[in-house]
């Protein structure tokens with residue numbers, strides 16, 4: 048078990064994370080995503096009894112590694128290797144400072160990939176028959192449709208439980224995620240010369256009125272800032288109410304003296320149970336003025352992740368502090384597993400500045416997270432190997 052000697056594991060995790068950060072595995076670089084998969088395969092190839100398959104959907108690859116003869120692992124480790132785009136040249140580099148690894152994707156989630164790879168290698172060496180799998184997708188940042196959604200819905204992958212270290216924190220295990228509704232609000236009017244507005248109907252102004260109605264309706268969900276439920280920016284558990292943001296505003300008009308006949312906005316609604324995406328869409332519909340309609344782009348219902356009590360116990364055992372169940376405003380790939388009833392464990396090492404060039408992951412917490420997973424896997428899977 049020399050590989051688990053803490054200083055050696057620490058060095059391996061740092062090295063592998065930094066190697067992964069160097070690769071510009073963004074949405075527009077399929078070649079770099081392929082290179083990232085190759086680097087990961089180089090580390091997995093030597094694991095005894097592990098069968099690696101590369102799957103593909105819409106140009107996005109997925110790596111699925113399962114022990115020979117096992118189709119439905121008892122535990123599946125799941126992550127993504129795609130990272131967000133930075134246009135500044137030389138962004139994809141890393142530094143180690145103050146006990147953290149800094150660099151694009153360090154915390155979302157190349158540091159976690161390194162941990163998962165080391166877990167697979169560790170268990171592959173001591174008990175290769177363990178029912179433990181690994182899935183790595185490459186489209187999470189654009190929605191997961193060709194990654195985890197494909198894997199679960201089309202490929203038919205199931206698992207006893209999925210560990211996805213892409214949300215929460217070391218002691219924060221996500222229990223609920225808000226639902227998502229992306230929709231277009233589309234206004235039609237009648238184009239006219241702007242000097243004679245009475246001859247037309249201004250689609251942009253119609254749109255503005257409807258967006259204002261939507262704004263006011265969603266503002267009423269905000270808790271009283273002086274009340275007991277006031278929002279604390281540091282605590283997501285105080286953000287548990289529906290929100291709506293206008294994210295894109297567009298018109299095809301490019302002339303300063305023409306009243307636009309068409310205009311549209313994109314809105315991003317996040318909502319909590321018992322609301323459904325259908326109810327949110329109906330709510331928006333009821334707030335629109337004449338000549339304005341709403342069209343759904345994508346929707347996902349709020350998700351309860353069903354975290355396992357044993358994982359919470361082990362988190363406390365390793366960190367010396369209790370695990371907290373947290374509610375998340377954002378969605379994760381976990382929802383696709385939940386639709387098939389697979390419980391999801393969503394916590395991770397301490398990370399920060401996600402999607403920034405100075406994104407980071409704390410090294411000590413990587414070791415703690417590794418140890419939490421190692422003990423959990425040993426206890427959940429241990430029985431069958433003895």
Ligand SMILES: [Zn+2]
Nearest residue numbers: 155156187213
């Ligand atoms: Zn992520």
